[in-house]
Amino acid sequence: MTESIFIARRFRGPEESGNGGYTCGLVAGFVDGDAEVTLRRPPPLERPLAVTRQGERVLVHDGPDLVAEAVPAHLEIEVPAPPTLAEAEAAARAYAGLDRHFFPGCFVCGPARAVGDGLRVFPGWVPGRDLVAAPVAADPSLPSTGGFLAREIAWSLLDCPGAWAMEREMEEAGVVLGRMTARMVAPIPVGVAGIAVGWPLGRDGRKLYSGTAFFAVDGRLHGLARQTWIVRA
Numbered sequence: 001m002t003e004s005i006f007i008a009r010r011f012r013g014p015e016e017s018g019n020g021g022y023t024c025g026l027v028a029g030f031v032d033g034d035a036e037v038t039l040r041r042p043p044p045l046e047r048p049l050a051v052t053r054q055g056e057r058v059l060v061h062d063g064p065d066l067v068a069e070a071v072p073a074h075l076e077i078e079v080p081a082p083p084t085l086a087e088a089e090a091a092a093r094a095y096a097g098l099d100r101h102f103f104p105g106c107f108v109c110g111p112a113r114a115v116g117d118g119l120r121v122f123p124g125w126v127p128g129r130d131l132v133a134a135p136v137a138a139d140p141s142l143p144s145t146g147g148f149l150a151r152e153i154a155w156s157l158l159d160c161p162g163a164w165a166m167e168r169e170m171e172e173a174g175v176v177l178g179r180m181t182a183r184m185v186a187p188i189p190v191g192v193a194g195i196a197v198g199w200p201l202g203r204d205g206r207k208l209y210s211g212t213a214f215f216a217v218d219g220r221l222h223g224l225a226r227q228t229w230i231v232r233a
Helices: 020-028 085-092 151-157 160-164
Strands: 003-005 035-039 049-054 057-062 065-072 132-137 175-184 193-204 207-216 221-231
Touching: 003 020, 020 035, 020 065, 020 151, 020 175, 085 132, 085 193, 132 160, 151 175, 151 221, 160 193, 160 207, 160 221
Parallel strands: none
Antiparallel strands: 003 049, 035 065, 035 175, 049 057, 057 065, 132 193, 175 221, 193 207, 207 221
16 A cells, blocks of 8 residues: 655745645655655645555655655754743744734744644744754644654654754855754653754755754753755846
């Protein structure tokens, strides 16, 4: 039986394609443990995408077109200490995306999304630190299993803070996710407040690199990721 994934319009990033972190999380669901997911083209919405396997590689196709691929990975990245909830709340009030956003309808960080529809994660700079942060409250309507957020939602929370950590490197066209490697340390309970953070890791031409993490309010680490962003042409 052919396996497949389906990206509903609710989970878009740009208006006509899936949010990168959400899509990577769906694909990572076919890999045991840590996974590295590479997006080869914008993930299409509202139609089944075929999933096949070549050994440990997972391939996702839209007809003949390769959309994404995933492999097992082992993520090693130094995670900075989390800010307090008050610091994250203050940082979010200075979120640059409120004034300029390339994808205002983004499921994760789009300010045009209603409360309870999008995640509305608004990462802003924490004063005195090379770190963006935002408070998060996971709505009960989000996909979940056994009271914990589905993997694709957890990966979504680890997505956009990495883009906004590279805000100072963004150009007029913005960035899109190219690759994401993530590790979930502990499942994220539905409806529990948390803190999403991102920090810059450098640039190589049109490729930008960042790290992200998601913490409980008490500082417990739930997940971490490393990302490659591509500056749009």
